[in-house]
Amino acid sequence: MTAASGLLAGVELGGTKCVCLAGTGPDDIRARVSLPTGSDAAATLARIADVLGELRAAHGPFAALGVASFGPLELRRGRPGYGRIELTPKEGWSRVDVLGFFRQRFAGPVGLTTDVIAAALAEGRWGAARGLEDFVYVTVGTGIGAGVIAAGRVLIGEHHPELGHIRIVRAAGDAWPGNCRFHGDCLEGLASGPAIAARSGAAPADLPADSPVWDLVAHALAQLAHTLVLTLAPQRILIGGGVALAQLGLLPRVRAALRTSLGGYLELEQLGKGLEQFLVSPGLGALAGPLGALAVAADARREPV
Secondary structure (H helix, E strand, C coil), X not given: CCHHHCCEEEXXXXXXXXXXXXXXXXXXXXXXXXXXXXCCHHHHHHHHHHHHXXXXXXXXXXXXXXXXXXXXXXXXXXXCCCCEECCCCCCCCCCCEHHHHHHHHCCCCEEEEEHHHHHHHHHHHHCCCCCCCCEEEEEECCCEEEEEEECCEECCCCCCCCXXXXXXXXXXXXXXXXXXXXXXXXXXXXXXXXXXXXXXXXXXXXXXXXXXXXXXXXXXXHHHHHHHHHHCCCCEEXXXXXXXXXXXXXXXXXXXXXXXXXXXXXXXXXXXXXXXXXXXXXXXXXXXXXXHHXXXXXXXXXXXX
């Protein structure tokens, strides 16, 4: 296949693993390769570049490359450090120029955004947010993040949203200090995968569905949803990520906690067709993130970064 025919490459650069894709969308994934995200950024990026070279050799040239990276990222064009990872808890990755690395090694258009914004773009293009102008994609995994689409555009102000670190109203009687290295009991410090493990002593995938810890996690996530409903007024909120997708009983608990939290202030049925269609799982499932990188590539092809 030639680049002119539209083959895209995507890299989901996560804090734990990287996923490299070749394809054009969810129905056309030619290859998918996963590798660990090590603490040696230069070595990890070099391995990703090698994988992309192997995919190009096997499937032909790419029309564009999209990179969906953990953050925080500098995404304001024209600013010093544009395309760079800022101060991050991920060892060895602070101040790494991700966009510059790939631009030096790829002749075509290269797009970059956060992994969660990319997932939102994929859901808007192919998934559970198709046809919507205002929605939020939330990922609950190693960290908690949100990609916000407002009036059909990605919301980025002085920085991209960092909703995983908002302060929330704690559940009654819950005094656990949280485990965010910056804020303690912010949303991420209470409801991320590492927080669940630190509180319960078990990995989220191994924690029984009837554990009371899930009620506390649902309460925390409902506080985020409460904030989003009353500030951004989205048409839909999607909750994905490894923790949310592995624990199928979590989303109904979040819906119930959101209803309680709002306390009848809004007629929830007016938020679409009820909470079951307002607060939903991603239509692309676990592929929302990797496919997000392809969505970023598709956008970069039209408007090079």
